[in-house]
Each structure stands twice: as structure tokens, then as C-alpha cells.
Amino acid sequence: MTETVITLPIAGMHCAACAARLEKVLGKLDGVSASVSFASEQAQIHYQPGRSSLQQVQDAIVKAGFSVPQQQLQLDISGMTCAACAVRLEKVLNKLPGVNAQVNFATSAAQLQFAAGILPIADALHAVRKAGFSATLHEDAGSEDLQQLHARQYRRELGWFGLALLLTLPFLLEMLAMLFGWHQLMLPRSLQLALATPVQFIIGWRFYRGAWHALRSGGANMDVLVALGTSMAWLLSTVVTLSGWQQQHVYFEASAAVITLVLLGKLLEARARGKTSGAIASLIRLAPRHARIERDGQLQDIAVEQLQVGDVVVVRHGESLPVDGVVVEGQAAIDESMLTGESLPISKTIGDKVYAATRNQQGMLKVRAGSVGSQTQLAEIIRLVGLAQGSKAPIQRLADQIAGVFVPVVATIALLTLLFNGWWLGDWSQALIRAVAVLVIACPCALGLATPTAIMMGVGKGAGRGVLFRNAAALETAGRINTLVVDKTGTLTEGRPVVTAIWAADGDENRVLQLAASVESGSEHPLAHAILQQAAERGLALLPLQAFQAEVGQGVTASIDAYGSLRVGRPDWASNAALPAGWPLPGQSMIALADDTRLLGLLAIADTLRPGAVSAVKTLQQMGVQVIMLTGDNPSTAAAIASEAGITDYRAGLRPQDKAEAVVQLQAAGRKVAMLGDGVNDAPALAAADVSFAMGAGSDVAIETADITLMQGDILHVADAIRLSRATLGKIRQNLFFAFIYNVLGIPLAALGMLNPVLAGAAMAMSSVSVVSNSLLLRRWK
Secondary structure, X not given: OOOEEEXXXXXXXXXXXXXXXXXXXXXXXXOEEEEEEOXXXXXXXXXXOOOOOHHHHHHHHHHOOOEOOEEEEEEEEEOOOOHHHHHHHHHHHHOOOOOEEEEEOOOOEEEEEEEOOOOOHHHHHHHHXXXXXXXXXXXXXXXXXXXXXXXXXXHHHHHHHHHHHHHHHHHHHHHHHHHOOOHHHOOOHHHHHHHHHHHHHHHOHHXXXXXXXXXXXXXXXXXXXXXXXXXXXXXXXXXXXXXXOOOOOOOHHHXXXXXXXHHHHHHHHHHHHXXXXXXXXXXXXXXXXXXXXXXXXXXXXXXXXXXXXXXXXXXXXXXXXXXXXXXXXXXXXXXXXXXXXXXOOEEEOOOOEEOOOOEEEEEEEEEEEEEOHHHOHHHHHHHHHHHHHHOOOOOHXXXXXXXXXXXXXXXXXXXXXXXXXXXXXXXXXXXXXXXHHHHHHOOOHHHHHHHHHHHHHHHHHHXXXXXXXXXXXXXXXXXXXXXXXXXXXXXXXXOOOEEEEEEEOOOOHHHHHHHHHHHHOOOOXXXXXXXXXXXXXXXXXXXXXXXXXXXXXXXXXXXXXXXXXXXXXXXXHHOOXXXXXXOOOOOOEEEEEEOOOOEEEEEEEEOOEOOOHHHHHHHHHHOOOEEEEEOOOOHHHHHHHHHHHOOOEEEOOOOHHHHHHHHHHHHHOOOOEXXXXXXXOOHHHHHHOOEEEEEOOOOHHHHHHOOEEEOOOOOHHHHHHHHHHHHHHHHHHHHHHHHHHHHHHHHHHHHOOOOOHHHHHHHHHHHHHHHHHHHHHHHHOO
């Protein structure tokens, strides 16, 4: 048996023992031997595909506690004519070792995920070409060029359709004349042959080429149906014409008109599909092409591609920012609606962060560039929106499975139609034309467009409203949730708590505050910021720390000279001592300061609800979504915030793992659970939920980790995401209905001779157009 050798990158090894252990784990797989290098972080693996698969190897690596870094590759595909093409190409790409591929017919794109370095790009492109299509490497920077490419493709389709229409027009005039009884205007059959042949074999050559590639690779697509149906009509008519059988009918008008109508459908489809990708195009148009920078005291206008990190950019009134950066001079009102969905301008001054493509509505700024080009927040959003639009929703699996078997089934029905009608009518020319009608009406194009076009519109609409869906599955799942679990601090509340009271065991409040602030200086927790802020306001200097250590959900420990080891955190964790009379204060968080033996002090910290929290909770409850608050805070504080927000179900004093466990318990009870948090402390619960929301506010971490990011950081946008998801799911169901109804009604009518091939071709074209047009209605969603 042939042995395959492959080199995989390995992440997570900390020493040579890790490498040895991984070698041992891989060696236990059947037919596998491995040499793992800790230095190069690679594993050279010998395996026999018939005994173990590459996927089993990767699973064993993950199970051993390591990971295989993944690489993504996006290809722009041309030559696909229907959903069956996408299904077939996806099968071809998934046969490449270690590749997980998704092919989207609507976006004409393929996304490949594989272990980094194992698949040369040339191999992927070769596999696509071998399947009968062509591919180019997708580049984010070229997204605008992609729009131009779509425009060129549309113009080319328009040219071919115009030529086909010109040659088919005499047939249409003849049919119109016959309708009015003017039979003397019938075209000579030799002229019909001359007109129909170029349409069949020059303009329609694409269908033969597509059918050949599909059949050669063991699949079938709409090209097979079109080529087979029109060829049968043209061949029968040609034999009759050349044989001089005047008593027999000819069907040149059917073959020519069907091809022309299919091209019309493709033309309309291409135009509508271009509109569904408008979200990315509109985002790209927000970025300015030129920037004004200050170098050596002089102002220069340069192309944004020439900007470098550290450049100082001057942004005047009415201009868009070309970079992400920090304001170093000036004050202005910035419109960040493209990033957050917030329509009101935000005031920016020295030290504030600003983002590329946001617009300066009033004032002037000098900004020091922190990120430029493909590293900006805008570029990241464009990349994520593109990936989400190209991903597949779970609901699309059914359509893909049907599309994969649809063409062979239809070909069988057409053959049975030919045989049965030929036997029943005794007129094989009529039987043949009915079989042609069955082949033409049954195109699966609409089936392939039903889900992805709606997903593209939904994801794009969400991006425009500050709701960033990470993938199509998140968009689909959000509409089905009935329980929303929310974190308190930074989610329901502002996340900017303030110190309201201090108790000191020795009466020296400033000393307690100074020690607590010093210990918390290494923490990123919102409560730590409140203590540090209070210390700064009182002018207290921080003391040097040693041996700082944080315990998630409890507090922090550090040593300070002359005071020894100190704990700052939850009172029950920091000290066993009883709290003084009157403490804890109702509705406020308690932070204790203690050494190894004594409780030194207490700090009361309060946070306030976000302005829209109450109305958001009420809206979600009216939508049938139960809102539950989980917090690590004390019960009295949790009760006060929950009551103020209108939440009746809350759980307090939870550690991060307790929140995740609560989510799992709700799921076990049959609830479809979403989690809304800040993306860091709530990571276990976010991972456990069916769909996770992160309060983004421009946070890189949130965008990278959550299924859905609320760019503005407004809980009310959760309701928007759910409503948009439900609207998109509704469109998908409507589209699938439209896609199926044409075939369910059309195939029997065609088989019974109640639908001629020309009308079948028109109906087929309309099915695709109606599906895409229905998806475009999502643009009106508010």
C-alpha cells in the first residue's frame, strides 16, 4: 500500500517532552509513524491512507493537547452555471488531502481551510481547472476590482444575449404571425436551420463545454439539461429538414429560444447577484483614496497605499479618516455610523482612538497612524463580512443534497417521458419535444441561489447597522434563540463603575485606597479601573509591586514592601473576617483589602445601567426571548441591577466556569441559548452558548471571538440581530418555496405536453430571477 508523507505545523508544544509524547500518540494510530521536532514545531508524518486518514491524524494531535494551525484560502471561481456545479466542485476540492472546502454558487467563491503549508496554491488552482472551471486568488485589496470584474462579465453576457436575440427574433416574429393566422409568413426551413445553428453551437457552446466537464468528473449540472434538451430539438429538426419530410414539424424555434431565454436568465441573475454583494462595495467606497500627511513640517497629499504607521495625518472638516490611530491635536465630531451603526457624531479630542473611513463632520484633527491599509478596523470588517457572506448556513445543506441528485433524476424523468409518450401517442416527435420541455424546466439554478443570496443580503444589512455576523450559521441560529444570558458589568451596565464609599480598619481611608490601587494596578478588571481612578483623583501615588497574581473571578494578590502579601477582591475570598456593621452597602459591589491575618479595609463600588438597557430588555421579552442575568457580583448588587433593568431571573456570585455551566443547564432544559458578554471574562459561557454576542465598541478581541459583534455596544442591537435573522430565515424559506414550486408544477405539465420548451425556458429563467429579487427585498428591512 502506498505510503503518504506529510509535514504538519504543530502549535502548543512547550518542551522536547511534548514532542516525544506527540510522537507516541501518533504512533498508536494504525499505519502511522511520526517524527516530531520541538525546535521547528513540525511533525513529519508517514501514513497509509487506507489505514488512517489525515483527519484522524489531526484529531489525534488535538486530543493530545496540541493544535494544527489552519490556513484559509479564498478563490474566485468562474465557469459555474448552477448549484450542481458548486456541489461538484466542492466534492473535488474536499478530496484534496486535509482540505475542508465550501463553494458558494451565489458569490462564485470557494473557501478552503487546511493545515498551514500542506496545500500549495498551485495545487488548489489545478484542481479547480481539472474540474472544468477557472479560479483566481481572491485578495481583499482587490475587492473593488472584483466589482469591476462583475461589471465586465455582465457586459460580456449582455453581448452574447444580444447576438442570440438577434438570431432568434425571426422565430419570435414567426410565432407571433402564426398566432394571428398569417401562415404565409413562415420562415423557410433552410433559413431556420441557418439561424438556429449558430445559436446552438456558437452562442450555446458554453453549455456543451460545461456539460462535458461535469460528466467527465462524474457529476451533472444544468448545462447537461440545456445541452441535451436543445440538441435533441435541433437534431430532430435538422434531420427532418435535410430529409425533406415536409409533413413533419421542426422545432428550431424551441432550441434557439430556449438558449436565448437561458442567457436572459443568466443576464438578469448576474445583475441581481451583483447587487447582493453591494454591502462590501459600499464599505470599500467609504475609505478615502488619498491622505494629507505632515512630514518635516510640510503638508503632502499622498495615496493611502503609501501611508506608514507613525505618520501624522491631517483630517479636515468633511473628510474621511484614512487610518486607525490616536488624535494628537485638535477636536472634532466624528460620524462613526459605518462602524457602530450610531447615527449621532462622537466628539473626539487628544488621546481618543479614531478609525479609518469614519467621517469628520466638524472640526480638524491631527491623527498619528496606528494601523494602515489592510490592518485597519475597516479592512478587518470587510474581510469578515466577505467570509460570512461566503459561508454556508446549515439550512443550505438540504438544498445542496437535492441539487447533487437533481439532474440525474430529471434526466431519468425525461427519458421516461420520451418512452411513455412515444408509446402512448405513437408520435415520437411530440414525445421528444415533451422530453425536451422536462429537461429545460428542471434547472436547479434557483435552488442554488435561494439560501446564499438571502445570507449575503442579511450579513450585509447587519454590517451596515453595526451588527457584525461572523458566519451564516450565526445569522441562522440567532433567529431561533429563546433565551438570552447577559453579563452585568459592561453589558447591562456602563462598565465604568466608581468608588462610592471606603471603610478602613484603622480609620485611614487614603491608605486603604492607596494599597488597593497599588495591588490592582496590574489588573484590567473594570472594578480595578474604578479604584485606580479614585486613587488618581485623590493624588495618591502607587507603590511598587512584587509577585502579582490574578485569580479569575476572585481577585488579585501582590506583595508590597513593608506590608507583605496583600489580597484585593471578593470579601469571602480575601479574608475570613466578619464584615463591619452596615456593610455590604445595598446594591453596590464590595472589594476587600486584607493581608495574611487581617481585614484592612473595604471599598464600595457602584455601576450604572446603560441608557437603553431597560427598553432593550423589554423589547426582547416582547419578542419572546427570556433574559437572564449572570454575574460574579454579590447578590444584593445583582438584585438591584436586575430589578432596575426589569430582569426577574438572575444568578449572582458566579465564577466564569459557573456561567458556562448555567448556559449548559439551560440548553439541557431545551432552551436555545445566546450569551451576551464582553468576549474576555465571559469566554467559557460565550463558547458554550448556541450563539454568542460580544459588546464590540471597536474591540479587536470581540470581533475575533464572538459569533456576532455589536459594534456600538448597545444591547438593543441584540434585538436587531434577532429580527434580522428571523427576516433572513423567512426569505430563505420563501426562496426555497419559489425554487421548488417551479419544478413541482412545471415537470408534470411538461411531461403531459401542457408546457412547450419555450415557455419552460422562460419559466426556468424567471425562477432564478424571482429568488434573487426576493432576497433583494431585505434591503428594505428596518
